Amino acid sequence: MSIDRRQFLAVGGSVVASMALAPGLRLIALAEARNPDQGVTNLKRWGILVDTTRCAQGCSACVTACNKENGLQQDVRLDIRPQWIRTVTLRDEQTGYVQTLPMMCQHCEDPPCVDVCPTGASFRRADGIVLVDRHICIGCRYCMMACPYKARSFVHENLHDQLPDIPRGKGTVEACTMCVQRVDAGKIPACVEACNYDGGKAMTFGDMKDPTSEIAKRLATEPSEEIRPQLALDTGVRYQGL
Amino acid sequence: MKLKLGAWVTAVVAVAVFFAAAYAISGGPSKPVPSPLAGVYLGKGTKCVAPLSVMRRYHMQFLLHQRFLTVHDGIRTKRFLLTNCVDCHADPKTQSVLGKHGFCASCHEYAAVRIDCFSCHSSHPESTGANSVMALAPTNSRIAEMVKETEITQLQSDPVVASNEH
Numbered sequence: 001m002s003i004d005r006r007q008f009l010a011v012g013g014s015v016v017a018s019m020a021l022a023p024g025l026r027l028i029a030l031a032e033a034r035n036p037d038q039g040v041t042n043l044k045r046w047g048i049l050v051d052t053t054r055c056a057q058g059c060s061a062c063v064t065a066c067n068k069e070n071g072l073q074q075d076v077r078l079d080i081r082p083q084w085i086r087t088v089t090l091r092d093e094q095t096g097y098v099q100t101l102p103m104m105c106q107h108c109e110d111p112p113c114v115d116v117c118p119t120g121a122s123f124r125r126a127d128g129i130v131l132v133d134r135h136i137c138i139g140c141r142y143c144m145m146a147c148p149y150k151a152r153s154f155v156h157e158n159l160h161d162q163l164p165d166i167p168r169g170k171g172t173v174e175a176c177t178m179c180v181q182r183v184d185a186g187k188i189p190a191c192v193e194a195c196n197y198d199g200g201k202a203m204t205f206g207d208m209k210d211p212t213s214e215i216a217k218r219l220a221t222e223p224s225e226e227i228r229p230q231l232a233l234d235t236g237v238r239y240q241g242l
Numbered sequence: 243m244k245l246k247l248g249a250w251v252t253a254v255v256a257v258a259v260f261f262a263a264a265y266a267i268s269g270g271p272s273k274p275v276p277s278p279l280a281g282v283y284l285g286k287g288t289k290c291v292a293p294l295s296v297m298r299r300y301h302m303q304f305l306l307h308q309r310f311l312t313v314h315d316g317i318r319t320k321r322f323l324l325t326n327c328v329d330c331h332a333d334p335k336t337q338s339v340l341g342k343h344g345f346c347a348s349c350h351e352y353a354a355v356r357i358d359c360f361s362c363h364s365s366h367p368e369s370t371g372a373n374s375v376m377a378l379a380p381t382n383s384r385i386a387e388m389v390k391e392t393e394i395t396q397l398q399s400d401p402v403v404a405s406n407e408h
Contacts, residue, residue, distance in 0.1 A: 039315030125316065133313045134362060162364045164325045169362030184316045 054202035065194030082153035107236030113143035
């Protein structure tokens with residue numbers, strides 16, 4: 001497709017006008033409902049906000065939903081069972097206060113797993129989702145060592161009956177994909193959906209770069225923190241009430 | 243010198259006898275070439291996503307290209323998506339593209355090409371897909387462009403496909 005100078009100026013002008021109208025107020029919502037044949041862009045950054053005060057002890061709705069959505073088989077030996085999301089229980093030694101939180105891939109802006117990957121299999125998608133391209137993963141597990149959140153798992157044994165949308169296989173590393181197949185189809189991750197349906201409504205998913213999204217509004221107005229902030233990884237999963 | 247000439251004659255005769263025997267055993271040119279597709283369920287539709295000659299020669303390249311687009315760019319248009327291939331080509335009896343008469347397995351076994359797609363990917367069709375939204379998507383212009391390119395440049399320069407086409 002080629003456009004002449006006049007068309008270019010008209011389109012360019014309208015884009016600039018729509019963006020410059022007012023900060024936070026745009027005539028055209030950028031990257032809203034991505035065209036399926038256009039790739040993801042960095043105009044979005046997907047993130048999850050977890051309010052740990054709403055995370056009930058003993059609740060594992062997110063874990064169950066993740067296992068079901070991604071077909072993580074439960075008939076694997078416990079010590080080598082892949083785990084994309086887990087609940088972590090913290091106890092304050094002084095006060096005895098116990099809290100639970102979900103822990104999974106934090107989808108860092110600067111992911112250590114990507115830094116150490118020798119083949120480029122571990123990568124960060126333009127919209128902030130950190131993934132493993134298992135076609136080129138050689139199973140060296142450097143990324144598992146590098147991850148400060150212990151978020152990745154290695155598949156030790158042959159698998160069977162994988163789900164059509166979630167290919168998984170022996171000899172590769174895997175982790176939370178933020179349910180990329182659902183996000184690409186305009187849905188929210190399974191853990192967030194389950195938390196809002198069965199759990200304590202502790203999780204919020206959305207585009208952190210869209211100022212009108214719930215997650216961006218809450219991040220802007222409420223206190224939240226990332227785990228291990230001293231590493232300055234700028235995580236896409238943030239927590240409240242730690 | 244004489245000895246060498248004798249060896250040459252013997253060799254030529256031996257080769258001629260070998261080919262004659264091979265011809266006799268094969269039953270001459272009238273016998274059909276064994277086909278890996280005998281008894282194989284070919285697919286739901288009447289047309290594949292690209293001309294047959296193109297698919298036969300280039301399906302692996304389409305899949306390779308699509309896998310990068312899907313994993314890295316999140317482009318899940320159906321045309322060259324492996325799940326779409328499986329949805330159409332899976333045998334309704336076995337619900338699979340593998341097995342003796344499986345669409346993928348039968349041909350690859352015949353050609354002695356071992357594929358490892360299905361050690362990770364499902365060989366069964368998708369019943370309720372998260373990608374179903376994408377079915378409504380317009381034709382992937384980027385891939386259409388690629389196909390066009392393939393058809394024009396590669397096919398013309400490829401003697402095998404070119405001879406099949408014309």
